[in-house]
Amino acid sequence: xxxxxxxxxxxxxxxxxxxxxxxxxxxxxxxxxxxxxxxxxxxxxxxxxxxxxxxxxxxxxxxxxxxxxxxxxxxxxxxxxxxxxxxxxxxxxxxxxxxxxxxxxxxxxxxxxxxxxxxxxxxxxxxxxxxxxxxxxxxxxxxxxxxxxxxxxxxxxxxxxxxxxxxxxxxxxxxxxxxxxxxxxxxxxxxxxxxxxxxxxxxxxxxxxxxxxxxxxxxxxxxxxxxxxxxxxxxxxxxx
Amino acid sequence: xxxxxxxxxxxxxxxxxxxxxxxxxxxxxxxxxxxxxxxxxxxxxxxxxxxxxxxxxxxxxxxxxxxxxxxxxxxxxxxxxxxxxxxxxxxxxxxxxxxxxxxxxxxxxxxxxxxxxxxxxxxxxxxxxxxxxxxxxxxxxxxxxxxxxxxxxxxxxxxxxxxxxxxxxxxxxxxxxxxxxxxxxxxxxxxxxxxxxxxxxxxxxxxxxxxxxxxxxxxxxxxxxxxxxxxxxxxxxxxx
Numbered sequence: 217x218x219x220x221x222x223x224x225x226x227x228x229x230x231x232x233x234x235x236x237x238x239x240x241x242x243x244x245x246x247x248x249x250x251x252x253x254x255x256x257x258x259x260x261x262x263x264x265x266x267x268x269x270x271x272x273x274x275x276x277x278x279x280x281x282x283x284x285x286x287x288x289x290x291x292x293x294x295x296x297x298x299x300x301x302x303x304x305x306x307x308x309x310x311x312x313x314x315x316x317x318x319x320x321x322x323x324x325x326x327x328x329x330x331x332x333x334x335x336x337x338x339x340x341x342x343x344x345x346x347x348x349x350x351x352x353x354x355x356x357x358x359x360x361x362x363x364x365x366x367x368x369x370x371x372x373x374x375x376x377x378x379x380x381x382x383x384x385x386x387x388x389x390x391x392x393x394x395x396x397x398x399x400x401x402x403x404x405x406x407x408x409x410x411x412x413x414x415x416x417x418x419x420x421x422x423x424x425x426x427x428x429x430x431x432x433x434x435x436x437x438x439x440x441x442x443x444x445x446x447x448x449x450x451x452x453x454x455x456x
Numbered sequence: 457x458x459x460x461x462x463x464x465x466x467x468x469x470x471x472x473x474x475x476x477x478x479x480x481x482x483x484x485x486x487x488x489x490x491x492x493x494x495x496x497x498x499x500x501x502x503x504x505x506x507x508x509x510x511x512x513x514x515x516x517x518x519x520x521x522x523x524x525x526x527x528x529x530x531x532x533x534x535x536x537x538x539x540x541x542x543x544x545x546x547x548x549x550x551x552x553x554x555x556x557x558x559x560x561x562x563x564x565x566x567x568x569x570x571x572x573x574x575x576x577x578x579x580x581x582x583x584x585x586x587x588x589x590x591x592x593x594x595x596x597x598x599x600x601x602x603x604x605x606x607x608x609x610x611x612x613x614x615x616x617x618x619x620x621x622x623x624x625x626x627x628x629x630x631x632x633x634x635x636x637x638x639x640x641x642x643x644x645x646x647x648x649x650x651x652x653x654x655x656x657x658x659x660x661x662x663x664x665x666x667x668x669x670x671x672x673x674x675x676x677x678x679x680x681x682x683x684x685x686x687x688x689x690x691x692x693x694x695x696x
Contacts, residue, residue: 403681406681407681410676414673417670426661427661430654430657430658441632
């Protein structure tokens with residue numbers, strides 16, 4: 217075993233500092249509230265200078281993006297591990313949701329109080345914002361994998377938009393989770409278990425001829441009103 | 457024309473005062489924010505004593521209930537007027553949504569900033585709360601009328617819960633509306649126009665045999681996880 221080069225050691229130290237600042241920030245947000253926690257207080261608690269804290273995170277908002285990014289990476293890794301070998305769509309969707317709830321559980325108290333800042337799509341803290349695009353796209357890509365690993369034939373009209381729809385379904389669950397006061401967010405876990413087979417059933421049913429017009433309308437609706445483009449805005453409406 | 461009796465005059469004066477306090481409160485909430493507006497300031501601006509303001513409204517939260525109640529009454533009256541003679545379900549649902557948007561438009565700025573307080577179902581300000589039950593039940597009953605006035609046969613499994621489902625659909629639209637920054641909330645109006653026929657289509661399709669299991673699951677899901685009982689809580693889950 218050779219000693220890592222100086223650059224490697226510096227990088228490791230830098231990642232350690234970055235992580236320490238993020239951990240401290242999340243703890244203080246949970247304890248004092250997001251609005252009342254200053255970068256100065258975060259730096260002091262993390263044992264770094266204010267300048268150093270700003271070197272890693274330009275603002276408090278960037279700390280939230282760091283949090284999203286970490287959660288998403290954990291969610292993707294855990295889901296990939298657990299869906300391997302599973303080909304049933306309902307099971308795969310259920311696993312993806314379950315993994316999100318598992319990864320998010322330690323942050324429930326924190327998420328609950330900071331959601332006030334996040335529900336507005338024009339806030340950089342919103343999961344729909346331009347700033348949150350990297351985490352959103354990573355999680356949407358995960359749902360593409362969830363769909364790809366089944367033998368199910370998917371209606372061509374919704375093949376493109378389905379990963380986004382599954383991500384929106386996850387967001388609806390997150391909204392429920394934020395206000396879930398049962399221990400370990402048990403109710404949201406039950407809800408996920410119940411909705412996963414329904415989502416799979418809807419995907420299956422979307423091939424039936426009688427449902428095609430509705431599927432086409434739903435697809436257009438999601439595309440026109442819900443999917444956020446790179447600039448953080450829903451796609452423009454058709455000219456009236 | 458005879459002079460109204462003293463009791464009638466007193467009642468009219470009392471209603472006038474109540475209404476003046478409510479108007480003033482809504483204006484101040486919009487201008488200064490809900491959290492920063494005190495009952496003292498509302499009373500001063502409305503030209504009544506603080507004691508008098510508290511005589512009509514026990515707290516700021518009660519003012520919001522007064523606001524909900526007034527909006528709902530206006531929504532019900534306007535919708536009833538406009539659906540008369542219309543038997544197409546899509547048209548009837550569309551009218552109900554359009555009327556809500558029309559009645560709510562003057563309060564958009566206000567609703568946007570106070571929604572922060574309302575998104576939590578345990579807050580008395582939430583449309584799902586125990587305190588908001590009267591307005592919620594009145595609006596749900598309106599959707600019962602919307603459904604009753606069509607010749608459409610409704611699947612027995614969802615006949616009972618359908619008015620609540622339509623109310624939830626309206627709430628989803630309200631959530632979209634709160635963050636809609638287009639002039640006159642044009643995008644939300646378009647969204648309502650697009651979803652109304654889809655809702656009607658789903659109601660129609662729910663009679664198809666192939667869809668029955670999904671309809672039954674959706675009905676149970678709404679009942680177990682979304683409908684709020686008298687105490688402001690979702691119905692208890694089945695014992696695990």
